Amino acid sequence: MTLATxxxxxxxxxxxxxxxxxxxxxxxxxxxxxxxxxxxxxxxRQFENLSIAVAYVALGDGMTLEQFGFWLLNYGEFYxxxxxxxxxxxxxxxxxxxxxxxAGIAYGYLLDGFIREGESFxxxxxxxxxxxxxxxxxxxxxxxxxxxxxxRRVYSRAQRASKKRKRRLT
Amino acid sequence: MRCFQLIAATVIRLGMCxxxxxxxxxxxxxxxxxxxxxxSAWLPSWVSEVLEVETAVTVDQLSxxxxxxxxxxxxxxxxxxxxVVDPQGFLGKKERESCAKTxxxxxxxxxxxxxxxxxxxxxxxxxxxxxxxxxAKLAPRPAMVIFYFYGDARSALGxxxxxxxxxxxxxxxxxxxxxxGRKASGLDAGHSVMPFAELVVFSKEVSQRLFWIEHKLIxxxxxxxxxxxxxxxxxxxxxxxxxxxxxxxxxxxPDAGRVWYSIFGIFLLCLxxxxxxxxxxxxxYIFPDSGIGxxxxxxxxxxxxxxxxxxxxxxxLDDQKRELKENDL
Numbered sequence: 277m278t279l280a281t282x283x284x285x286x287x288x289x290x291x292x293x294x295x296x297x298x299x300x301x302x303x304x305x306x307x308x309x310x311x312x313x314x315x316x317x318x319x320x321r322q323f324e325n326l327s328i329a330v331a332y333v334a335l336g337d338g339m340t341l342e343q344f345g346f347w348l349l350n351y352g353e354f355y356x357x358x359x360x361x362x363x364x365x366x367x368x369x370x371x372x373x374x375x376x377x378x379a380g381i382a383y384g385y386l387l388d389g390f391i392r393e394g395e396s397f398x399x400x401x402x403x404x405x406x407x408x409x410x411x412x413x414x415x416x417x418x419x420x421x422x423x424x425x426x427x428r429r430v431y432s433r434a435q436r437a438s439k440k441r442k443r444r445l446t
Numbered sequence: 447m448r449c450f451q452l453i454a455a456t457v458i459r460l461g462m463c464x465x466x467x468x469x470x471x472x473x474x475x476x477x478x479x480x481x482x483x484x485x486s487a488w489l490p491s492w493v494s495e496v497l498e499v500e501t502a503v504t505v506d507q508l509s510x511x512x513x514x515x516x517x518x519x520x521x522x523x524x525x526x527x528x529x530v531v532d533p534q535g536f537l538g539k540k541e542r543e544s545c546a547k548t549x550x551x552x553x554x555x556x557x558x559x560x561x562x563x564x565x566x567x568x569x570x571x572x573x574x575x576x577x578x579x580x581x582a583k584l585a586p587r588p589a590m591v592i593f594y595f596y597g598d599a600r601s602a603l604g605x606x607x608x609x610x611x612x613x614x615x616x617x618x619x620x621x622x623x624x625x626x627g628r629k630a631s632g633l634d635a636g637h638s639v640m641p642f643a644e645l646v647v648f649s650k651e652v653s654q655r656l657f658w659i660e661h662k663l664i665x666x667x668x669x670x671x672x673x674x675x676x677x678x679x680x681x682x683x684x685x686x687x688x689x690x691x692x693x694x695x696x697x698x699x700p701d702a703g704r705v706w707y708s709i710f711g712i713f714l715l716c717l718x719x720x721x722x723x724x725x726x727x728x729x730x731y732i733f734p735d736s737g738i739g740x741x742x743x744x745x746x747x748x749x750x751x752x753x754x755x756x757x758x759x760x761x762x763l764d765d766q767k768r769e770l771k772e773n774d775l
Contacts, residue, residue: 279743323731345750346742365746366733377757384747388738396751397770401763407756431731438734 282347285339293354296320298331301374308413319420323427325386326366327354330416334375341373345382368427370400370419372412379407381423390433399426510573517563517574518582526583529553532564536596541642545649552653558606558660560590560652567597576605586610588664590656592623597641599648600627606656608663618659626651 289300296316297309304312312330320328329352333344349369354361365385372379381396402422406415516533529549530542537545545562553559563579565572576591584591588609594602602623606614630648632639639647696702742748752770755761 322727322729323733325732341753342750346744346748349747350744367746378753378755380753381751382747383749383751385738385740385749386733386736388747388749389736391749391751393752394767394770397754397767400751400754404754404756404763408759428726428731431733434733434736437736441737 279346279350282343283351286344286347286351289333291348291352293329293331293348293352295356296327296329296354298329298333298348298352301332301334303332303374303412311413312416315417315420319424319427320368322424323366323431325364326368326384326427327356327361327364328368328420328423329354329370330420331369331371332374332412333371335373336375341371341376341378341380344373345369345371345380349382349384368423370416370423372407372416374412377407379403379419387427387430387434390430390437395426399423513572513574517579529560530562530564534564534566536564536566537642537645545645548646548649548653552649552656556653556656556660557664558588558590558608558656560592560649560656562649563591563593565593565595567595569595570601570603576603580605580607590619590652592652594645594648596645599630599644600624600633602627602648604652606659606663608660611663614659614663618662622652622655622659626655 290298292298295313297304297312299309316328316330320326331344331348333341335341335344348371349367352367352369354364354367366387367382367384368387369382370379371382379400381399383391399422400419403415403417403419406412406418517531528546530537530546532542549560549562561579561584563576574593576593579593580589580591585607586609588607588611590604590606592602592604604619604623605616606619608614626648628634629651630639630644632644696705740748754763755766
């Protein structure tokens with residue numbers, strides 16, 4: 277399925293991500309939203325050129341979380357403090373399908389080459405127990421803490437690769 | 447001259463044998479007038495030296511004044527420094543020297559020198575006590591006076607005075623002498639011993655056992671006071687003061703270099719760890735451009751990670767991971 281067809285499929289869905297939280301499924305109450313926002317902010321504070329977001333969706337039949345992540349990563353409008361961020365290849369989107377009970381992470385091009393297999397699984401696994409119990413807030417907080425640690429690791433990997441590339445070019 | 451002396455001594459010895467068949471006791475010549483010296487009051491000193499006469503004066507023949515004169519009188523040759531006082535001459539010259547040597551050795555190692563006063567067996571009631579002897583001759587030095595009844599180690603009497611530290615408990619001294627006497631008399635071993643061997647064992651035993659009395663009498667007082675004052679001082683000190691005292695002690699120790707280096711090293715390590723922690727918390731991570739071009743017509747990204755399921759409580763994460771790997775293969 278191409279991105280263009282996805283755009284048509286997800287046309288009815290809102291594309292606005294406010295302060296890193298996208299709650300289309302409506303699982304968060306107002307107090308909870310603040311906690312999740314704080315967790316997301318804490319996670320992304322040190323990463324200047326990354327924008328991190330969490331999305332809770334209830335996907336219908338024929339929709340997969342991979343497709344949704346691919347769509348939101350590219351067509352989502354990320355607002356931070358009322359200011360819209362233009363397209364950013366440094367997006368990191370943690371998504372949770374509350375209906376299909378699945379979770380995943382979508383990465384922008386900035387991290388693309390440095391993500392290895394199984395690592396994202398470990399990041400998501402840290403919140404598994406809470407997600408099983410339906411506690412999305414705590415689950416997200418745990419995932420965010422784990423993600424921050426993981427992104428640091430990815431950063432050092434990216435740094436090394438960047439230096440290597442520069443050396444090769446010179 | 448020496449030959450003459452030997453001949454004369456032999457004649458006298460024979461005469462003595464004729465006078466008394468039982469012993470060499472000078473009972474017929476009660477020492478009422480002559481100088482009491484070296485165990486034989488009525489013989490010239492050179493004669494007794496040659497003969498080394500073993501004389502035992504019975505209680506009946508010894509008046510109280512005479513006993514005092516014999517054991518306390520300085521004129522009889524008893525200097526206050528003499529370790530073995532044997533005016534009745536139970537010991538021979540060599541024996542006395544050997545005994546004195548033992549006691550001298552003891553006094554070099556101990557703060558309580560021993561003074562041995564020899565009496566005959568059965569001379570317990572002569573009107574003289576060890577305490578009296580101590581006060582008359584040895585006070586105020588720390589000393590132990592032992593009245594040893596030759597041939598009967600178990601009835602020895604004693605008195606211990608620690609000088610400034612006062613006198614030892616009489617029952618302690620009695621216990622010490624009782625145990626030493628029992629050991630020396632060979633009763634425990636079940637055999638009899640010669641009187642001199644008994645004396646030697648006795649003096650060695652007393653010398654060993656006296657350590658505890660000495661410890662109790664002299665040492666502990668100092669220790670207790672010191673410990674009390676130190677403990678008091680330590681209790682009064684706060685934790686900071688204790689730390690200060692520790693460093694002060696360390697500073698005064700010339701071999702403390704290694705400890706200082708270790709402390710400095712640990713301090714640096716802690717500082718480095720704290721610094722790293724703060725740096726990692728505060729620093730900004732700016733991801734470099736990955737150089738990956740857009741694919742699938744996507745502007746921002748096309749990478750979606752593996753998914754995790756949280757449907758069933760019983761489905762473990764490991765199973766999910768295994769499934770993911772199998773799917774990849």
